[in-house]
Amino acid sequence: MGSAPCCEKTNVKKGPWSPEEDAKLKAYIEMHGNAGNWIALPPKIGLKRCGKSCRLRWLNYLRPNIKHGGFSEEEDKIIRSLYISIGSRWSIIAAQLPGRTDNDIKNYWNTRLKKKLLGKQCKEKQSGRGNNLEQDMKRSANVGDSMVQDDHNNKKSPYWPELPVPEATAPPLPHSSTQDHRIDSQASVRRLLIKLGGRFSDDDHVINDEETTLPNDPSSTDQHLYEQTIYIPSSSSSSPMDALNLNNNIDAKFVNSQYTIDEANLHMLQGKNNTFSSELQEMGYNSTQRLMEWSSYMMKK
DNA sequence: AAGAGGGCCAACCGCAGATGG
């Protein structure tokens, strides 16, 4: 494919936006919406900018309710845990943090969290228990990729969503007590799954009953997610692995779908002796156990 | 005081998926 034709190099201004340009763009979008065609927008309002540039400026800066800087500890944790789960899917991570943009989160990760973990890794290395962090990070970040890679067409498949904190009862995702409840109910977990790239096949009615209730507007879907909090029950008395493999209520197609877990990948998630593992534990995670519990629970639904 | 170095962030680039003709 390649770059959109809107990005012709000729006669397009680059670099920082002036207040005048911001004002023009903001005024237009507030009045008309983005009209679904960013490329056609700049000429309409007399901006010598690429449509993509306008879109980016709006999304990352001019959009209402955008927060900049000052990431809270809770946001920090959410970012870390989601990164561990799904890797550098910044847009998805951003969707869990209202007011934050993927760019912001990406910058935050690259400039702070990464170093934070690197620092930690160095300490661990000095104490003789660390592995190569870069590899660990890659490995961890690629967990989603590797575990769901479709061998035949090499396409990316859905990623595992974050697992709730393993408390005995109704553990929410780490979030600030002052924040809105974000991800609530099994339904929203499913939605998150779908959002994470999950496209359950049409006959995966396990999901579809919920999916059909989703609003079409992606932004309202996000809002819907935010307005809820997660509730995942504590682990059942039966073995999670049993539940994973043997639950007779599970639609066979679902069991065989891309959402099943193989043990090799679970070991990857386990992240033995690496920084993320300790990070997880610090946050109260036992990856394998949690993943098992979570998938078991999801399949029983 | 000034130069060097590093941190941080806004913006750009290029790719891939989605969509429509």
Added chain:
DNA sequence: GCCATCTGCGGTTGGCCCTCT
């Protein structure tokens, strides 16, 4: 089914600003 175009995303870069020496 193919092609052109648009949109969205993640990686990278350029430049400003702050801190250190």
